[in-house]
């Protein structure tokens with residue numbers, strides 16, 4: 157399904173839909189298990205990097221399998237969106253639309269304003285013919301990932317959002333209010349030490365509220381919303397990893413954002429951390445194991461636990477299936 161009804165209900169209900177990235181079968185399984193157990197709608201998203209890694213055809217069929225799997229797990233009417241994350245060209249979006257994606261993101265956020273509008277509008281005009289919903293982005297997030305990189309962030313300008321959403325016709329708008337991609341969102345110098353814990357600067361809720369005033373009820377998206385749990389970072393470091401100064405977005409702030417028009421929250425890095433922590437722990441404790449199933453099973457369990465936690469305790473999308 158596309159995101160239209162899902163977002164309408166989420167904005168009205170004061171919760172957010174989880175948008176979890178997946179690159180592997182184990183991530184897909186963990187996402188579906190978590191969504192079914194919590195009776196939550198879910199967005200499964202695929203980046204350009206994921207397509208390069210796993211192959212677009214395989215990922216799309218994994219997503220088809222996800223719907224069947226959810227039914228097999230006992231969910232009669234699963235609500236699953238297959239979404240392209242950070243599409244960077246019309247051609248990539250078109251390819252996904254032509255091949256069964258129900259939602260795409262066109263990320264023209266690094267382009268000049270008018271070019272961002274022109275590109276987003278071109279994707280919207282094409283996508284809407286097939287009832288595929290489109291997320292566009294205004295404002296720049298900091299962070300370096302495989303396919304997404306920007307040295308510094310530029311908050312979304314509230315004075316531009318009406319013009320942008322009207323002229324592009326986009327269905328949802330990703331904004332920049334202080335989140336960023338990856339597991340190193342802030343330097344220790346940007347944080348305050350409270351009871352031995354580094355607390356990052358708060359998100360720009362003033363900008364979010366101004367945007368909400370300009371676009372009442374319009375679906376807003378937050379990227380870069382991993383919280384980088386200390387527990388997983390500590391496990392990785394304990395068992396041979398080396399992650400320094402990994403700092404994410406505090407969950408209380410995401411909970412707060414989910415109550416507003418923020419109706420889609422993107423989480424990828426936390427899944428990577430949960431997977432890596434479980435694999436490192438398992439292999440350190442069972443040095444003789446070499447069957448991937450032996451370490452991928454605990455990895456899948458740990459991701460599922462994390463997804464359930466996000467759904468229930470952070471986003472509040474549990475029990476929100478329409479039927």
Ligand code: G3H
Pocket residue numbers: 177203204205206241242301302303304337338379380424425
């Ligand atoms: O926002 C970016 C996502 O975390 C996807 O990352 O491009 O490394 O697959 P990726």
Ligand code: 13P
Pocket residue numbers: 177241242336337338339378379380381382383422423424425426
């Ligand atoms: P994180 O790196 O914080 O998980 O953000 C993921 C994201 O925004 C995917 O589009």
Ligand code: ZN
Pocket residue numbers: 242304337379380422
């Ligand atoms: Zn993103």
